[in-house]
Amino acid sequence: MKNILFILSLVIWCGCSNEIPFDTNRAEDMTVTRTTNSDSVYYFEGYFSQLQPIVTLPYKKDSIRQTIVSYRQVGTTVADIVPEVVSKPTWVNRIDFLNPYYKIYEVFISVDANTSVEKRVGSITLKQPESNKTLNIGITQNGINNYIIVSVKELYSNHPLFTATTTYPVEKEISCRIPYEAYNDGGKYDGNASITIPKGETKGTYEMDYNGSPLVYYHGDIKGYKLYEGTITGDDIYNYSFVRYW
Secondary structure (H helix, E strand, C coil): CHHHHHHHHHHHHHHHCCCCCCCHHHHHHCCCCCCCCCCCEEEEEECCCCCCCEEEECCCCEEEEEEEEEEEEECCEEEECCCEEEECCCCEEEEEEEEEECCEEEEEEEECCCCCCCCEEEEEEEEECCCCEEEEEEEEECCCCEEEEEEEEEEECCEEEEEEEECCCCCCCEEEEEEEEEEECCEEEEEEEEEEECCCCCEEEEECCCCCCHHHHHHCCCCEEEECCCEEECCCEEEEEEEECC
């Protein structure tokens, strides 16, 4: 009976008192932990393999597209974040961002035409505003194409001079092998004009003399020359054209 009365008195005391009994010697071990959804995770990176570390464009005015992801995630909530351009080369005239899909941005990079033969190299830095994360994209643009013109004319009768001329000085020695046909009313000769353009130069020549040949001796002077597509090796030559005159 005494035990029951003791328990009842303890319950009544606890209900009336604002104090909660605990061991004050263990107070320093007590901490309060709150779990909230306020922690944000930021994503700012290439979309799989669709962000090239270095992009290369031709010399002409052109554009290229890169794909990135840029968003913030809080728990299960996701919000897209529009990137910003921190820096770019002056010859990159504009950078546009298109948000076609959830979390994804298409980055359109447009460049001015390169009127120099020299390749130009630069870097683009993008930033995600809220996280200050950055992405770097290396960019190169080729110099203007170096064209070569192959021509033939006669210095005098039956003595052709083949000339290969480039738009700009070549960075390496150029070797040209141009098949041709020399003809008159009696037949023809097939030959190859082997032309070398030295490094740093814009022109090379090749001469041939048909005087005294059976074709000229029996059938008269050469009436014309036909040039055919050949091979050019040694430098960044993309195209060449023929000029025939004599």
